[in-house]
Amino acid sequence: MAYAYWKSGKTNAYAVFDLFFRKNPFNGEFTIFAGLEECLKFLQKFLFSESDIYYLQQILPPSIEEEFYKYLKSLTAKDISLYAIKEGTVVFPRVPLIRIEGPLIIAQLLETSLLNLVNYASLMATNAARFRMAAGKLKLYEFGLRRAQGPDGGLSASKYSYIGGFDGTSNVLAGKLFNIPVKGTHAHSYITSFNSLTELNTTTLIPKQRKEAQDFCTVAVDWREKLVPIFNVVLSEVSDGELAAFISFAIAFPNDFVALVDTYDVKKSGLLNFCAVALALHDFDYRAIGIRLDSGDLAYLSIVAREYFIKISNKYSVPYFAELMIMASNDINEETILSLNDQGHCLNSFGIGTHLVTCQKQPALGCVYKMVELNEEPRIKLSQEVAKVTIPGKKNVYRLYSETGYALIDLLQRCTENPPVTNQKVLCRHPFVESKRAFVIPSRVENLLHLFWKNGEVCHPLPNLQDIRENVKNSLKILRSDIKRTLNPTPYKVSVTDNLYNYLHNLWLENAPIGELS
Amino acid sequence: MAYAYWKSGKTNAYAVFDLFFRKNPFNGEFTIFAGLEECLKFLQKFLFSESDIYYLQQILPPSIEEEFYKYLKSLTAKDISLYAIKEGTVVFPRVPLIRIEGPLIIAQLLETSLLNLVNYASLMATNAARFRMAAGKLKLYEFGLRRAQGPDGGLSASKYSYIGGFDGTSNVLAGKLFNIPVKGTHAHSYITSFNSLTELNTTTLIPKQRKEAQDFCTVAVDWREKLVPIFNVVLSEVSDGELAAFISFAIAFPNDFVALVDTYDVKKSGLLNFCAVALALHDFDYRAIGIRLDSGDLAYLSIVAREYFIKISNKYSVPYFAELMIMASNDINEETILSLNDQGHCLNSFGIGTHLVTCQKQPALGCVYKMVELNEEPRIKLSQEVAKVTIPGKKNVYRLYSETGYALIDLLQRCTENPPVTNQKVLCRHPFVESKRAFVIPSRVENLLHLFWKNGEVCHPLPNLQDIRENVKNSLKILRSDIKRTLNPTPYKVSVTDNLYNYLHNLWLENAPIGELS
Known part of the structure; x- marks a missing residue:
């Protein structure tokens, strides 16, 4: 061409x-x-x-x-x-x-x-x-790189979801390139890579503000035994591999401990193991951050988790325990969040992948x-x-505002026209429907x-x-x-100005077909 | 992690x-x-x-x-x-x-x-x-760069749609990087950039196999007058700007003339102008390629266009005119093609954008x-x-084939197992449903x-x-x-082998929860 x-x-x-x-x-x-x-x-x-x-x-x-x-x-x-x-x-x-x-x-x-x-x-x-509006003040993290349409699609997704109101991304390269906060947890494979407590390489941790490492593993194991009655489980069905994984993660990140609790069974294993490790961290003067749920009934499980957190918070006088973060991350879309809002839930944040980054509901503008x-x-x-x-x-475009600060209407006009003036009425017309028109008196005019x-x-x-x-x-x-x-x-x-309306329709008329209405 | x-x-x-x-x-x-x-x-x-x-x-x-x-x-x-x-x-x-x-x-x-x-x-x-299967032997071109999820999404789309059976792309960089055939036409803006024949800068063209330029514009204009009765239109409603655009494009690409015929009116203007220029090209010993339809009822318009092409082919004894290419390119998806197949149409090729490159029906695997x-x-x-x-x-994976060459089943097995042997029966089991199993005798075994x-x-x-x-x-x-x-x-x-089935289910059993069926 x-x-x-x-x-x-x-x-x-x-x-x-x-x-x-x-x-x-x-x-x-x-x-x-x-x-x-x-x-x-x-x-x-x-x-x-x-x-x-x-x-x-x-x-x-x-x-x-x-x-x-x-x-x-x-x-x-x-x-x-x-x-x-x-x-x-x-x-x-x-x-x-x-x-x-x-x-x-x-x-x-x-x-x-x-x-x-x-x-x-x-x-x-x-x-x-739109996710931000649905989620209100909850934290939102973009977790979509693996499902994005190509590597660059993934980077763009991280960037523009941050612009749109997300709080961070799991895409570390996007964090590096665009200075976006980075957030991630661990995968199920981290949990399944541990079979038992004997596999733990390091079992000690230095308590915050001190210098000497102390046995962390035993403290966590003791807590788990203490908590068994609260969770109403049989200790033999609580996964030792999961506990080992949590302990090792807490030792690596004592200030940033978030645990994925649904690898085996949230209620029978994950929550108990998490609470045991979180209380052990408390004994070492650290604060756990919270849990992530990646399957199941998110509303229900978040409520169950919150109840346990509150019970433990009260029983052991650990106030922040009641407020621990509960994050959800299983194939979440805008509707899921709205439905969770309706059902009631105790979640604090969402990790969102596929539906966010591929814009599944409509993948092209x-x-x-x-x-x-x-x-x-x-x-x-x-x-x-x-x-x-x-x-x-x-054409130029102006946005006309009401007294209360809301946008009333956008007005397209020819570049040869004078811009609309504050507090003076201007005729705004629908570009194609003759009967749709109104005078607008803008309290503020913004050149777009x-x-x-x-x-x-x-x-x-x-x-x-x-x-x-x-x-x-x-x-x-x-x-x-x-x-x-x-x-x-x-x-x-x-809308368009009267001048632009006439300009458009005169041109249209000049090009009208002869002979039949179409 | x-x-x-x-x-x-x-x-x-x-x-x-x-x-x-x-x-x-x-x-x-x-x-x-x-x-x-x-x-x-x-x-x-x-x-x-x-x-x-x-x-x-x-x-x-x-x-x-x-x-x-x-x-x-x-x-x-x-x-x-x-x-x-x-x-x-x-x-x-x-x-x-x-x-x-x-x-x-x-x-x-x-x-x-x-x-x-x-x-x-x-x-x-x-x-x-899937588009390829729906379109049969018709040509398929990827036209999606503008709607792809980022620049790299666009490049990947061109590459993998070619792999999947497309014939080319409009993405010139993809053509350059991956050696994919490049195909494009012009845009509506090319047509609207011409208002009248007087705007034509060059009006001459050198006939094929000769050396001296001759007046091409007049030949095309003459053809248009001759064709008016066939198209049953009033000459004054046929766009001169469109004719000028077609003439200029034909002069630039006499061997590759494809015209976008729906800028004004396919039946009243676009087809007539195209045929006039295509016949002028014929007089100059070139062959036009065809037309592109980008709006309207594609099945109907393609049939109308084909009828005109056949009529002109017969009337003026230009055999190839009956076979001119008719390409469609308006928001086409797999269902559109299947529906066009059902209705009957005379299209030869499709240019496909949004639905192809964003995989609108399901944008993530x-x-x-x-x-x-x-x-x-x-x-x-x-x-x-x-x-x-x-x-x-x-695990290893084997594909087992029937005597007639069709794939019968895929079989997963542990790496410690011997591969299945041609003409020997092998037990293939559903990985999770005990009752689903069958002996298969493969005529061929492929290690995947x-x-x-x-x-x-x-x-x-x-x-x-x-x-x-x-x-x-x-x-x-x-x-x-x-x-x-x-x-x-x-x-x-x-399927899985009996060995793998037992391996899987024994492990599962070891991890079974105690106390309740879930």
Whole structure:
């Protein structure tokens, strides 16, 4: 396509493209925009290498003129301007997330990469934000690397789930690259690698604040015997291998002891072994963190575990024991969390993998990249489906706010129009339905599109991951809760000015078919 | 976990891990194993860099002994042995796709990366193979980069869809890196970038086998006028911009002319403009390739287009015109293709994006990595769900074939057992259901697990992409068609020897709970 453009003399044609989506994902009514920083990095590095050119020469027809390859070799993104909404902002269908202006061929060559970099990033950030809303104040950890769509899919998942509100990841490389808190526990294989207490290599631990190691193993074993009546089990059916595994893990991480308690039987073995080791740690002046449940009825088991923790807390006067962390991590999705909330549970945190990182409910966001102007002439893509008609022309986007600080509506207008003014009424029209229109008096007007790239340079300060994460949080606060709810959320309105409405519909009319209504 | 293993003195423990899945994806009864080459590359490069160690020192507790970091620094995969099934082989639940043997800590550290590299690769290859079966002999092109889960997700999608039976990709970088045929057309924006014939920069084309350029534009315009009666349209409603775009594309690619015909109206504009330009190309001794449909009723429009092509072929005696390619590319999934097959259509090829590359129907394969042996002692992971109980011990896998060449059953057995012998009966048992067992007399026995990595080197020849693709094709041929069908496919059986059955169940019994049936 680039060659055909070039051959048609469109090398210096000046194009404007909008990058936007048509439908919010996950049956929701909002989306978090993400991926901008990666788009800018891509612009910085955009070029055809010698080997790229060589490859193209092999696969393209021999009729392609040599001059074209010289032209390709000279291409960079320096003549491109990129306007975008700030990363981490809540966005809606038809709003341009990115507006690209510049030489047609270059702008066109960027299409697929920009779409690739925005689609998954925004989908992931949105998915994570939805988990965050479902989970309330509970801790959320991304545990998805093993199920992600490729190694890079895994890294992106860690990054954008952190942006969307997760508290950390088990992906250590993501922690290193993006400075995201890292959190992990052990696997079932750690537990099954121990058969009995005799396998323990180290049985001693230095109590906190002291210097001399003391026998830790015996203390834990004694605690287990003491606890047997509370748990109402027969000691012979409690796994010794599991206890050995817990003891060895506690000795390795006395300040960070989290135990996976469902390898054998949560109620008959895991909880008892955990409590024994946690109380032994207490005797050594350390505090256990808690447990992880990876199977079974999570609501029920968490309540059982909490009851034991409280009973022990009271019986042995260890106040923090009542509050030990209970983490769940078995194939959890948004619905699981909402259902756990309904049932009642005693969980403090979730480790979430597959459903988060592959966005199982909807694994792709449908961003598109459409030409809206060429050489200052508007371009429109018509379609038998009204929803697929593009809004032509170079546009700005404003978000209008109510007195109470909520976002009322987004307004698209032509770049030649003056921006809306605070406390003055502005006519906001549905882009396609004539009867849908309203006057809005904004208490605050926010310009959403900012110039991020010009003359080959990033020209707007880029926030760090923390700032983007903050932006997601704040951005969601300005949405009314009925727009954010899971069941039948209210759509947020995206409108056009009267001027843009007429511009769009006049152009549409000019292109209307003759002869029949379709 | 690695530190806890180290601290517990398990540095030299020798572990065997199986990598396998529990359920075929996409409601199907088969899976294509892929990703092995990437796993081997990962083993080649496995190490902790200085900066990795530095990072770990920052995030791990200060109590971690310095010796441990020295140990990490020394780690490589040279003491690991990797057995695997050949890439591109059809595989089934519970069969170890990869068996890893070696020092426990290293084997454990490989877990997440190996799972990541196998899960998506196998899922994609399986998805592509299913599309291939649905599409029969039609051409299939992967068009998914823009919707893939990250840039690497896009590259992997191109690679593994080619393995699974696709004919090419629109991802040029994948073409370059993996030597996959590249195929693309133009976008709607190419069409809308032209408003009228006056915009054409070049209007001439050199006829094939000649040297002098002749006026191509006028020939095409003349053809259009001639064709108007056939298409039963009013010339004024046929888009001139579209014609200009087609002419310019044909001039750029006279041997590769494919036109996107649905920008304005397929029946009233796109088809007529395409035929005019294709006939002009014919006058210049070139052959057009065909059209692409990206919206609307694909079955109906393809039939309409084919009818016009045949009419023109007959009227103007251009035989190949009747056979021009008709490609469809609008959000196509496996069901769309099956439904198009039912309706009847005249399509020759599909360009497939989102549903293929994100595996929308099921975006993750659930491979797991379980320890089955430690220091020559079997390890078993029990679970309240029988399907989650692991089959302990170091195992080999044999595929038993019938006289007619079909695969009858896969048989897992302990490594200490002799392999099954051709034409001798062997007892194959369901691993968990005592009553399910049968004697099988194989006409051929195939050993599925091969040693691919030992002493730090790849020790089995690695096939190229073409060979793997061939393997997928041949491997699917040995499956009975009822196992491969879309609706209610028959499950293929995976069995264990009597010896392994008893080994598994004795171990299970040793670990049985006391006191109640659960």
